[in-house]
Amino acid sequence: MQDYENQESKTEHQSKLMNxxxxxxxxxxxxxxxxxxxxxxVRRFITDLRSLNIELTMRPTFxxxxxxxxxxxxxxxxxxxx
Numbered sequence: 237m238q239d240y241e242n243q244e245s246k247t248e249h250q251s252k253l254m255n256x257x258x259x260x261x262x263x264x265x266x267x268x269x270x271x272x273x274x275x276x277x278v279r280r281f282i283t284d285l286r287s288l289n290i291e292l293t294m295r296p297t298f299x300x301x302x303x304x305x306x307x308x309x310x311x312x313x314x315x316x317x318x
Contacts, residue, residue, distance in 0.1 A: 253281070 250258075257274050264270040282292045 257277060260273065261270050264273060279294070282294065285292055
């Protein structure tokens with residue numbers, strides 16, 4: 237997620253779901269706590285969508301690095317080896 241300090245100028249380009257999440261941001265002491273909240277809510281939303289027969293998945297990560305073979309993981313791993 238990006239830093240949403242200048243929220244007002246960005247909201248017109250964001251989804252309704254993102255805007256709802258951002259409305260909760262003031263309740264959190266740090267950006268990290270907000271990100272944890274947002275991630276948890278998105279995960280719950282994905283589960284809720286399944287009850288409507290809508291299937292979404294999140295890309296798995298390890299230490300914030302994507303683990304998809306179609307992602308940049310291999311390039312990142314190669315950079316870390318050098």
